[in-house]
Amino acid sequence: MSVGIQTISEDDFQAFQHLIYTETGIALNDSKRCLLSSRLAKRLRALRLNDYIEYYDYILQRDPSGTEMQEMINCITTNKTDFLREPHHFDFLTSNIFPAVARKAATGGPRKLRIWCAASSNGHEPYSLAMTVREFSAFDASWDVKLLASDIDTNVLAHAEQGVFDAEDLAPVGDLRTRRYFDRGTGSFAGKVRAKRTLRDLLTFRQINLIEDSWQINAKFDVIFCRNVMIYFDLPTQRKVVEHLTRYLKPGGHLMLGHSESIQWTPNPLRSLGHTMFQLPE
Ligand SMILES: C[S@@+](CC[C@H](N)C(=O)[O-])C[C@H]1O[C@@H](n2cnc3c(N)ncnc32)[C@H](O)[C@@H]1O
Structure with missing residues (x-):
């Protein structure tokens, strides 16, 4: 079953906040809950997972190669850039x-x-x-x-x-x-x-x-x-x-x-x- 975009629960957000901080140094404050939900939703859909904590467990327990961890990191980075910026x-x-x-x-x-x-x-x-x-x-x-x-x-x-x-x-x-x-x-x-x-x-x-x-x-x-x-x-x-x-x-x-x-x-x-x-x- 696939999910539509839903907002991540407080507890699940905290779990991802900690994981993302540990893996990338990116410190997501609480105002980023909706942003994180929408960025991760496509991975839940791709893996046909029902909720965010299932995705969290998938990354930590069912992904020994680290491929999905990298997919998750690629989803959460902000890549805005320009030629000759500043x-x-x-x-x-x-x-x-x-x-x-x-x-x-x-x-x-x-x-x-x-x-x-x-x-x-x-x-x-x-x-x-x-x-x-x-x-x-x-x-x-x-x-x-x-x-x-x-x-x-x-x-x-x-x-x-x-x-x-x-x-x-x-x-x-x-x-x-x-x-x-x-x-x-x-x-x-x-x-x-x-x-x-x-x-x-x-x-x-x-x-x-x-x-x-x-x-x-x-x-x-x-x-x-x-x-x-x-x-x-x-x-x-x-x-x-x-x-x-x-x-x-x-x-x-x-x-x-x-x-x-x-x-x-x-x-x-x-x-x-x-x-x-x-x-x-x-
Ligand atoms: C907003 S872009 C800045 C791009 C460019 N330096 C500029 O100023 O236009 C931020 C970049 O930092 C990268 N980034 C975030 N965390 C990182 C980390 N822990 N190590 C290396 N790169 C990281 C992101 O993937 C993203 O591409």
Whole structure:
């Protein structure tokens, strides 16, 4: 038997609240009951389950592979994103960070740039970063440039890896850069664009859960974008994630957060540059 959309009971909501917090760090407050109900309802329908607690038991007891846990996580994440969102961060890359990295290389440093986009959603943000790199002429073919894009949500990661977007999403990019970096789809892909190889070649996609204790990353980064994800975490989780991210910055490296996010409440070695940009001292 399948269910229509019904609101989850208080007790069942609390069970999911705890499970989601433990697995993802996402802290759902009580006002999110309806939202959670509607997001999980499609999984109940797909599995022909009658109520939410049955779904909860299914995830914990009848899903040894963890497939349904991942489906549940994919349902509850909020993936809103845009090309060149909060454009001042991309401007700052071009005006300050990239020139500083290039200057270091000119005085004997490695011709190497590493960027991590740590909650990359459907890909608009990492492809915006890739475009910004390609537009910076000092990073010529002799440079070793890599961008890591990661998210907890496997659906958005798969979408991002394809590099296919609705053409209308590219409005913030402008016509010139759209033509330079994207191919227009035809036939069944009409109305779509696909990022060209020059962008895709820079990017590696990986599932990384920011609240895990180990990320299995062997690099340090010049820049980490971790934007508009901390807002879903409570303060202890934010503190843990910021401390962890800081360990992955090169000396002088930059951390960019979303416009409503902050790290002021926690002792950390980062220097605020304004506009939610932070730098690890050299
Ligand atoms: C609102 S989107 C932000 C996308 C992009 N950074 C931007 O600012 O446009 C938040 C993203 O964080 C991801 N997310 C949520 N919890 C996460 C976690 N524990 N680890 C990694 N990513 C997470 C979600 O899947 C979602 O794609």
